[in-house]
Amino acid sequence: MEEHTKNIIQVAYLKFTQFGIRSISIDDICNELRISKKTFYQIFPKKEDLVEAVLQFQLTLEKENFEKIQRNKNAIEALVTIIKELRKITNENVPTFCYDLEKYYPATWLKHQERKTQWIRTSFEDNLCQGIAEGFYRDDLDIEMGAIFHAVSLNSIKATMEMFPKLSFKRLTEFYVEIIVRLITNEKGLKYVQEHTQKE
C-alpha cells in the first residue's frame, strides 16, 4: 500500500473512532497529514471509500489482535483474555463511530457487518472445537449454533438497547458474556472462567 494511503487510513481511523465520522472532514485529515485535497481525492474519490478502507483496516487490526490472543493459549485461556479485553472496551464510552456508520453509510455498514459476522463465526467455531477437545467446553454443544449466537450477539445487544434504552451497553455486554460462558462451558470450564475473570 502506498505511504500516503496508509497514513490517511491510520489518521482517519484514529479520528473517526474518537470523534465519529460526521464531525471529521476531509480538510481535517488533509491538514493533519499536510497533504493537498487533490492528493486525497486521487486516492479516495469519495469519503465513503475512505470509510470502507478504515473499516477494512479496523477488521485487520481486530483479526491480528485476536490471533495474538489465541497464539500459544488453550481455548478457555483465550476466552478469558477476550472477556477481559471486552470489559476494558465497554468501560470506555461507546463511540459515535458506529452510530454515524449505520446512519450515514448504511450500505458500507451492512457489508462490514456481514464480513465481521462471518469472521467471528468462523474463528469462534475454531475456539469451540478446541475447547471441547481440551475438555473445558461441553461435548454435546451445538457448535454451529453456538458460533452463530456469538456472531450475532452485538446485533442482539443493539436491538435490545433500542427496546430498553435504559440498559447500558456495558451491562448488556457483561450479560451476553455470561450467557455464552454458561452455554459453552462444562462444570470444569465454568469454574475456570469464574476464577479467572473475577473483578478486582
Add this chain to the structure above:
Amino acid sequence: MEEHTKNIIQVAYLKFTQFGIRSISIDDICNELRISKKTFYQIFPKKEDLVEAVLQFQLTLEKENFEKIQRNKNAIEALVTIIKELRKITNENVPTFCYDLEKYYPATWLKHQERKTQWIRTSFEDNLCQGIAEGFYRDDLDIEMGAIFHAVSLNSIKATMEMFPKLSFKRLTEFYVEIIVRLITNEKGLKYVQEHTQKE
C-alpha cells in the same frame, strides 16, 4: 362485548392464523358468519381495526393459557410445560400471519410487539423469582436481564434467521430454550429440566 364483534374476531383469528391476513378478505369473513358488510364496517371501520382486535384476542388467549400452565405448579414445572408447548408449536408450520402483520400492518405489529414483550418480561420475572425461592434457579441470577433476554428472544430469532436464512425456526427456538435453561437454572434445576424434556 357484543355477540357479532366476538364472532367476527374469533373467525378472523382462526382464518388469519391459518391462511395469513392478506388472503382473507372482509367478504370471506362476512360470508362465513352470514352477516352483511354493513354490519361488519359498523364494528370495524378498517381491516386494520380487526387486525388489532385479533391481536388483542390472541394475547388474551396466550395469557390465559400461561396462567393455566402456572397454576398449582412450581416455577420449574411451569418452565418444562412451556418448553413442551413451544416444541409442539414449532413443529407446525410457521404461519404467514406474522409475516403479513409485519409487512402490511407495521404500526399495529410494533404496538403489539411492545405489549407482548412487556407482558413476557413481567410474567417471566415472576417465574424467575419463584424458581429462585424454590431452589431450582441460580440465586445469583440477574433477574431483570434474564427476563428481558427472554422477552426479546423471538425478535433475536427472527433477526438471526434473516442473517442465516438456512437456519430453521424450530432449530433456533430449541437453541434459545437451551440458552435460557442454562442461564437460569442451578445444577439441580438443569438436571430436572433435562430429565423432564427428553424427547420420546
